[in-house]
Amino acid sequence: MKVVPEPRGAWACTLAAGLNGGVLHESGTIGVVISGGSVDPPAFRRLISQPASPPAGRTPHVPDLDRPFPTVTQYASPDLIAAIVYDGHDQGADPRWAESGAPDLDTYRTWCGHMCGIACLRMALLARTGDAPTLFELLDGARKYGAYTEDADSGAIHGLIYAPFAQYVHDVHRLHAEVHPTLTVPGLLALLDSGRLVMASVHKEIRRPENPAPGKGGHLVLLTGRQGDTVHFRNPSGHTEQTRTANLPVAAFAEFFVGRGVSMT
Template structure:
C-alpha cells in the first residue's frame, strides 16, 4: 500500500515526566517519585500515581488539542471534566472508562471538534481518516510498547494514530518507552493485528473527518 502521511502532533505522556515512563511502567520507579507530579494538577504524589496510570485517553486528548492549537489543560482538570461528562466513572475497584460515546460528545461540545465513537474500526478506516486530516484514538494492548509484542488479548490501552507509511502506522503512545516507542512509534500490520481491538474514537478539526 503506497503513500505516507505524518501529522505533526505534539506528544504528551500519561505521566508528567516522559523520560521516567520506562522506569515507571517496568516497575523500577514508583510513580510517586516522579518529581514533576505537581504539573499534573494532582493534590499529592499518591493522587497523581493513582490517576496517571489510568489517563492514556486524556493524554491522547491533550495531544489532539495541542495539534489543533487549543490551550492544553493539565491532565487532572481534563480527568475531572471527563467524569462530569460521563466518560469516566469511578467505582470501588478503580475507574471505568474511557467510555467513548460520552467522551466524543464532550470533545465536540467543549472544543467544537468532530469526534465520533467507533465500535467497529478497521486499519483501512484509520488510514483513510488520517488522509482526511483526522487523528484516531485506538484501543490496543499496553504491551504494544514492545516491538514484536504478541499480547494475550487485544485492547485495554489507548494510543493516538498520527500517520502512516505504506501499510505501517505511526502512533503516539502515552505509556511508550522513552526514546523507543513514545513518539511516532511505527507499528507493522502484524503489530496492529495482535493488539488492536478494532475500536476507538476518530477526532477531526472543523471540516475534517468523521463525516
C-alpha cells in the same frame, strides 16, 4: 476563526463553528450533536484557501507525522515510565507530578495510570492551536460528562468510556469526535487517509512490538497518520522516546489492535 494547516487538511474543518457530527455509543445508539454556531460557506472557503494567521506572539503549530506533532505522556516524567511499567517503581513517586495539574500527589498516584486517553486528547488540542489545558483539567472535564466512573465500594476506576468522552470533546473543545465501537483495519486506515486523528484501543505491550502480542485492547494510543503500509502514532505510556513517537507496519499494529476507537477532527 483560525485555520491551521495540516498535511491532509484535517484541522481546517474542525474550526468551523457550525460543525455537526454523529456520536455512536458502544451499544449502537446514535445521537446527533449540533454546535449551534454557523459558518458562511464562501467565507469559510476563502479562509481555508489562505495560510493561517497566528495570533500575535504565537507561532502556528503544524501537525506532521513525526517530530513536529506534540508528544504527551500520561506520566509526568517520561524517563520514569520504563521503571513504572516494568520494574515496580511507585507511579506516584514522580518529582514532576505537579506539572500534570493534579491537586495533590495522592490524586496523581490514583489517576495517572488511567489517563492514556486524556493524554491523547491533550496532544490533539496542542496540535490544533499549540495550547491545551493540563491533563488533570481535561480529566476533571471528562469526569463531569461521565467518561470515567468509580466503584463506590472498591474505588476501582472504569474508563475511558467513549460516548460521554466524545460528547465532552465536542461540547467543550469543539472537536468533532466519533465513536467507532467496531473498527476494522481498513476502516482505521480510511479514517487516517481522510485526515482524522484516531484514538485506537491496543494492548499496552505495543511498546515492545518485537514480542508476540499478549492480547488486544485496554490502552489508547493516538494515530496521527500513515505512509503507505506504515502507521504513525503517539503512545502515552511509551517507555522510550522511540516508542512514544512510534511507527509500525500496519500488520504489526493490527496484532495489538482490538478494533475500536474514537476519531477526531
